[in-house]
Amino acid sequence: MTLDVAQLCAQLIRFDTTNRGGGSSEGEREAAEHVAAILQDNGVPPTLLEPAPRRTNVLARIPGTDPSLPAVLVQSHLDVVPADPAEWSFDPFAGEIRDGYVLGRGAVDMKDMAAMTLAVLNRWHVEGRRPRRDVVLAFVADEEDQGVYGAHWLVEHHAAYFTGVEAAISESGGFSFDVDGVRLYPIGTAERGTSHMKLTAVGRAGHGSRKNAQNAVTALVTSLARIAAYEHPVRLTPTVEAFLVGAGKALGVEVDLDDVDGTIARLGPAAKLVENTVRCSTTPTMLQAGYKVNVIPGTATAQLDVRTLPGTIDELEATIDSLLADGVTREFLEHQPAVEAPVDTAWFAAMAEALRDEDPAAVVVPHCLGGGTDAKAFSRLGIHCYGFSPLSLPAGFDYRSMAHGVDERVPVEGLEFGVRVLDRFLSS
Numbered sequence: 001m002t003l004d005v006a007q008l009c010a011q012l013i014r015f016d017t018t019n020r021g022g023g024s025s026e027g028e029r030e031a032a033e034h035v036a037a038i039l040q041d042n043g044v045p046p047t048l049l050e051p052a053p054r055r056t057n058v059l060a061r062i063p064g065t066d067p068s069l070p071a072v073l074v075q076s077h078l079d080v081v082p083a084d085p086a087e088w089s090f091d092p093f094a095g096e097i098r099d100g101y102v103l104g105r106g107a108v109d110m111k112d113m114a115a116m117t118l119a120v121l122n123r124w125h126v127e128g129r130r131p132r133r134d135v136v137l138a139f140v141a142d143e144e145d146q147g148v149y150g151a152h153w154l155v156e157h158h159a160a161y162f163t164g165v166e167a168a169i170s171e172s173g174g175f176s177f178d179v180d181g182v183r184l185y186p187i188g189t190a191e192r193g194t195s196h197m198k199l200t201a202v203g204r205a206g207h208g209s210r211k212n213a214q215n216a217v218t219a220l221v222t223s224l225a226r227i228a229a230y231e232h233p234v235r236l237t238p239t240v241e242a243f244l245v246g247a248g249k250a251l252g253v254e255v256d257l258d259d260v261d262g263t264i265a266r267l268g269p270a271a272k273l274v275e276n277t278v279r280c281s282t283t284p285t286m287l288q289a290g291y292k293v294n295v296i297p298g299t300a301t302a303q304l305d306v307r308t309l310p311g312t313i314d315e316l317e318a319t320i321d322s323l324l325a326d327g328v329t330r331e332f333l334e335h336q337p338a339v340e341a342p343v344d345t346a347w348f349a350a351m352a353e354a355l356r357d358e359d360p361a362a363v364v365v366p367h368c369l370g371g372g373t374d375a376k377a378f379s380r381l382g383i384h385c386y387g388f389s390p391l392s393l394p395a396g397f398d399y400r401s402m403a404h405g406v407d408e409r410v411p412v413e414g415l416e417f418g419v420r421v422l423d424r425f426l427s428s
Helices: 005-013 028-041 111-127 151-157 216-229 238-251 260-266 268-273 313-323 346-358 375-381 412-427
Strands: 019-021 047-049 057-062 071-077 101-103 135-140 165-170 177-179 182-191 197-202 281-289 299-308 328-332 363-369 384-387 409-411
Touching (some): 005 101, 005 111, 005 412, 028 111, 111 412, 216 281, 238 260
Parallel strands (some): 071 135
Antiparallel strands (some): 197 299
């Protein structure tokens, strides 16, 4: 029986796999068991692995017709970020299909990719086909936190499952982005590093009504104001430079690599795809201080969402240190370096060809992700990781606001397009 990709996506959304961080998650086991059952029904024996109770990962390998070829990894995460039903116009976990869209949390991040992968495998099973090379599958837990129960744990404890894998595909790339009738398809070939920090200000506790030159709160907010106002210098990576050149040519925009900000401004709507990836960023996101309004606390803390570009970590640390007020120290909460895969490979060429086979007008460009994915884990095994979760999207559809946003949804036609593209790429 042929499985419908929209129904597969809706079924996955109905498993509430909310990851609240700190080791707390819901529904990952049930979703993993559902995926495993579909794999088994389609002739692909699954392996379920749990580093902790209910934090379930599903692995499988489909043998190719030519075992001499390097394998490809297709990886998806089954967990999602929280969704407050009071903010949504529909139930985020009902998995409805309405007005040409699949609705719900995870529709684009990233149960769509999981559903498209399963639909491709079902096609192969029904039609009696096999791929040319081994296809390794990983449906993992915990991507929406730090991956310690998912991809990073698998890499550290079960690396043998990925023997022979040369390249991997996953989320955040291969979607269409319409700019005045020009359809760009950015394929993720890089992503910024994640180096989140905690700042701690230590001062002298005292009465709120009295003068205090060692106020920890004042030292902390002074530091945060300096950090928030600081503009990090432009640092062009090969991926970002290739994006600017390729997108500029397609859009008829003058590209001046000595004036990157001016070039980005001329890209119009396409600026959203690159503006966050030409610099490091240090964004204050969390504050904690005090326990009573008339008491000056002895300590105050803050956390920074820090994203880095390759080769910039030493420069960034020195910059942060220069912006801290007296009595304020810093420490890393997480430190995962930036990753970058080569653009001039047969893998990238095959992805571009698969997109153009379905959309001859596709303009394929490399893309650097502003955030992070499980590519940071799998790249540690020497695997070239690409963001390639193909979708054809209607003009004006704000895809980038869907992930982690309210009223997340994905077009059914986009999913069907993605299945055809993935089938072409993985079969060839």
